[in-house]
Amino acid sequence: MIIASNFKTNHTRKSTASFVNEVNDFLKSNDISNEVIVFPTATSLDEFDTVPNLTIGTQNAYAVEKGSFTGEIGTTQLDEFAIKTILIGHSERRHVLGESQDEIAKKYAFFKELGYTIVYCIGEPLEVKEAGLEKTLEYVYEQFEGIDTNYENLILAYEPVWAIGTGVTATNEDITSVHSAIKGRIDKPLLYGGSVKVANVREICSLDGVDGALIGTASWVVEDFKQIIENTKDL
Ligand code: PGA
Helix, strand or coil: CEEEEECCCCCCHHHHHHHHHHHHHHHHHCCCCCEEEEECCHHHCCCCCCCCCEEECECCCCCCCCCCCCCCCCHHHHHCCCCCEEEECCHHHHHHCCCCHHHHHHHHHHHHHCCCEEEEEECCCHHHHHCCHHHHHHHHHHCCCCCCCCCCCEEEEECCHHHCCCCCCCCHHHHHHHHHHHHHHCCCCEEEECCCCCCCHHHHHHCCCCCEEEECHHHCCHHHHHHHHHHHCCC
């Protein structure tokens, strides 16, 4: 299982360090083999001394090594901490921050070229979900435009927009129907995200076609995140 925590705009440099160290100790002392990825804010990136199955990734970066791009970070800043994992296409970047599919595809191609592990997010808004499975899949497939889905270091995350940060989790049926359709086309690990929590992570991760979870809100308290890892360690 791959269990990932997306901090979004939460935690400080100090609290991130204590979170990462605590998760690291937990993985080490319990001999847990889950692949765990933590995406802190850009200001909290650092070089952490971790077990091989705990990786630190960046929530975002600009598709550039360095230059004049006010407010952005490039690979020079990521290289300082040996960061080689990036989240691309998250719904908040698409819908709140206005990243287009074209920009997302360029970013994807840039980081792919550099060999980054890319956690690539797709997912439909509520009005599309309400239009049915066929429309949902159509929408989701459009989010693969310009994306090389054969890339070896690709991990996918299906995150229905209406389930993110809302407390409303997709039903098992919603998840399995979308996951099996995506899996039928793209043979890559596929995470589910959207209101995953301690109480439901095991059930969700046990579903056919689910290879792990990308978790926001419920992962920000370290005790809960450790419990999430504990609840999925044998799957
Ligand atoms: P959530 O967020 O767990 O708070 O719903 C998931 C995500 O956006 O990755």
